[in-house]
Amino acid sequence: MIVRRSKPLLKQVRTWPAGTISALQDCFEQTTWITLKEAATDSDTVNLEEYTTSVTGYISKCIDDVTVSKTIITRPNQKPWMIAELADVLRDIFNISLSCTVVPTCFKTTTIVPVPKKPMVSCLNDYHSVAFTFIIMKCFKKHVMRRIKIQLPPSLDPLQFTYRSNHSTDDAFSTTLHLVLTHMAKKGTHVRMLFIDFSSAFNTIVPQHLIGKLSLLDLNTSLCNWILDILTGRPQSVLIGSSTSNILHCIV
Incomplete structure (x- = not known):
């Protein structure tokens, strides 16, 4: 290896x-x-x-x-x-x-460093966008995430494996494989599977839609508004080597 x-x-x-x-x-x-x-x-x-x-x-x-x-x-x-x-x-x-329900601007400021996904880069999609935020804000978000997890109802989809403790990609693969093999053990059966890969899924989330979904999970309004504030009006710049781009404020 x-x-x-x-x-x-x-x-x-x-x-x-x-x-x-x-x-x-x-x-x-x-x-x-x-x-x-x-x-x-x-x-x-x-x-x-x-x-x-x-x-x-x-x-x-x-x-x-x-x-x-x-x-x-x-x-x-x-x-x-x-x-x-x-x-x-x-x-x-x-x-x-x-x-x-307001996040200080310096806590929301992000520096993005493009990291190549492969040895030979031919287009922008060949880069991972690694975002660096203020270390204090990372600690803050961990506390908020812990609070959110406590408030979440136990009725979440059991087949959701992302961002859940003791769940991983291996669990998703094993569960899917088990369901398929169990079904195909019966004579005359077949399986159709659809795999969808959303391009830049986390970068294209509409904050207002996300807040609406969080509200349906009975999270209090002030916490939802705080999350909305951190996702909007974020100052961002790109760092390549020792050069930094101008700051762009993301409206959404």
């Missing part, structure tokens, strides 16, 4: 000298996060965009103050980390976002 290994790359990054993490933790512990919220509040109404931008900008500044820019060798599977001291302020932003 041939194992593909990604080659190490030279990359300009911020490195963490000895004692840096402790210094950053002390910085976050001593920060009065409520002042950033108060600065973005007018007449008891929090401007979520301003609040989120202030918090993320402050975090970036603190990191820049204690880290050093350096050229290093990067290898596959190097994972980012999250500091526990940020839990309270991020939880506050998440709760405001859910209650207002």
Whole structure:
């Protein structure tokens, strides 16, 4: 079996000298996060965009103050980390976002990197579109997904295998094969099967139609509206090598 290994790359990054993490933790512990919220509040109404931008900008500044820019060798599977001291302020932003059914723009911003599906590329369909979003938003979406799964009724189609725990493509194949062979064990029977492959299925979902289906599953209206907001008005750009395209705002 041939194992593909990604080659190490030279990359300009911020490195963490000895004692840096402790210094950053002390910085976050001593920060009065409520002042950033108060600065973005007018007449008891929090401007979520301003609040989120202030918090993320402050975090970036603190990191820049204690880290050093350096050229290093990067290898596959190097994972980012999250500091526990940020839990309270991020939880506050998440709760405001859910209650207002509005997602901060910086959380929705996406960088798309085209990855070839095959060695020889001849057209745009020969690329996978890998979308990179803010790491904090990934954590946020995991919490929301967990909440959605809890609220889903037990009456979902038993033959749905995608995005269900302990279900996979192998289960779909095995179930289909079992049904076919069981039916054909009877004399004088035959099977007709129709396979449909939707081109760019996930990229062509109409958000309003999706929200209508989620409402039929008895998900509360505010959560549906929050999902609708994250799927609309998304700033996106394409990254190829070191070049980034202009930002395009997806209306739907």
